[in-house]
Amino acid sequence: MKTLLITGGAGFIGSNFAHYWIQNHPEDRIINLDALTYAGNLENLAGIEESETYRFVHGDICDATLIEKLFTEEKIDHVVHFAAESHVDRSITGPEAFIKTNVHGTFNLLETARKTWANDANCRFLHVSTDEVYGSLGDNDPAFTETTPFAPNSPYSASKASSDHLVRAYFHTYNLPVLTTNCSNNYGPYQFPEKLIPLVFINALEGKPLPIYGDGQYIRDWLHVEDHCRGIDAVLQQGRLGETYNIGGCNEWANIDIVKLICKRLDELRPGNNPKAELITYVTDRPGHDRRYAINAGKIMTELGWSPQYTFETGIEHTLNWYLENQGWWERIRDGEYRKYIKQQYQDLK
Ligand code: NAD
Ligand code: DAU
Numbered sequence: 601m602k603t604l605l606i607t608g609g610a611g612f613i614g615s616n617f618a619h620y621w622i623q624n625h626p627e628d629r630i631i632n633l634d635a636l637t638y639a640g641n642l643e644n645l646a647g648i649e650e651s652e653t654y655r656f657v658h659g660d661i662c663d664a665t666l667i668e669k670l671f672t673e674e675k676i677d678h679v680v681h682f683a684a685e686s687h688v689d690r691s692i693t694g695p696e697a698f699i700k701t702n703v704h705g706t707f708n709l710l711e712t713a714r715k716t717w718a719n720d721a722n723c724r725f726l727h728v729s730t731d732e733v734y735g736s737l738g739d740n741d742p743a744f745t746e747t748t749p750f751a752p753n754s755p756y757s758a759s760k761a762s763s764d765h766l767v768r769a770y771f772h773t774y775n776l777p778v779l780t781t782n783c784s785n786n787y788g789p790y791q792f793p794e795k796l797i798p799l800v801f802i803n804a805l806e807g808k809p810l811p812i813y814g815d816g817q818y819i820r821d822w823l824h825v826e827d828h829c830r831g832i833d834a835v836l837q838q839g840r841l842g843e844t845y846n847i848g849g850c851n852e853w854a855n856i857d858i859v860k861l862i863c864k865r866l867d868e869l870r871p872g873n874n875p876k877a878e879l880i881t882y883v884t885d886r887p888g889h890d891r892r893y894a895i896n897a898g899k900i901m902t903e904l905g906w907s908p909q910y911t912f913e914t915g916i917e918h919t920l921n922w923y924l925e926n927q928g929w930w931e932r933i934r935d936g937e938y939r940k941y942i943k944q945q946y947q948d949l950k
Pocket of ligand 1 (some may be wrong): 729
């Protein structure tokens, strides 16, 4: 039986992972530590909060006293570290929070694990990171591998790259049993509607403009969040210590094509007077916008036998249905801070 500390487990991927873990490993205990920033939502955890093996702790990964207390009292032996400031656009307007949480918060967790675990062979620290640390690809460049040099271009990716380096250093210097995953763009249930897919879906449903940055030909490699969770599970249980594993869908799409796909499907699911694609609006580009990401997931596939189970067609269908069936979830998010953010971020659309 393991005792997992999941950090950021009230966010998009962390909450999906908490559901996934309880379903697949019901014997383990889960301590979910989350600061409940704008992106954290306890509604994402509905259905598991009553579980006897689950405890939610409202707190900040930058709070060293709290982290030490949790490690000792709960006898944490596994950490799956999701907590982060995760949105690139917010890192451009307000980078400080990214440095605090993503760099200092990760340092705090590593330090506590180092002090508490004292070379216990059963312990594991899995750091969840991103493909954005590798920078941007040209159209004909090969996909990122685990040995692609880091070249972060936004305050977000620079903060994640810093945390990846710290994790690596704790392995080499202190022999801490760490693993790192670098994943491509996720989509699926509970994704906060500041990110492209839920933002466009909700705006299209409501007849609002669909903002496309620049020429819309920026490319991302999309993976369903459940496939990401399965990949993290494989790395946590079978990964080689000190190694990094890329996780991705071999599923590259230009932004404009994804938006058109969502519009087309919504025209079928919720027909209106006009095609939803008429709402597409080109807006000012994101500063420093990375042109293309693509993941070579060969290492996790061959070493650990992981592969995505969703195709993009089945994954998008599942996701759109989830957002249609859970309208109350996203309607509640749109109050307050979210409204202010959207007004500020999309000034072209006023
Ligand atoms: P998210 O923004 O949806 O959730 C982040 C969670 O962390 C929130 O619940 C928030 O309250 C919590 N949090 C933030 N600061 C905290 C702090 N100081 N202490 C405790 N909790 C704090 O993010 P996400 O999309 O679920 O991403 C999770 C992780 O996965 C991040 O580390 C991100 O870099 C990484 N990642 C995300 C993607 C993606 O496509 N979303 C892809 C690859 C990697
Ligand atoms: O690649 C992994 C990363 O994916 C994660 O590390 C990040 O946490 C996650 O937020 C995501 O980053 P992106 O910047 O790629 O995701 P986002 O949904 O913000 O944007 C996807 C693409 O769509 C990107 O090229 C920018 C573009 N975009 C985004 C928004 C919000 C638009 O054209 N219009 C928009 O309104």
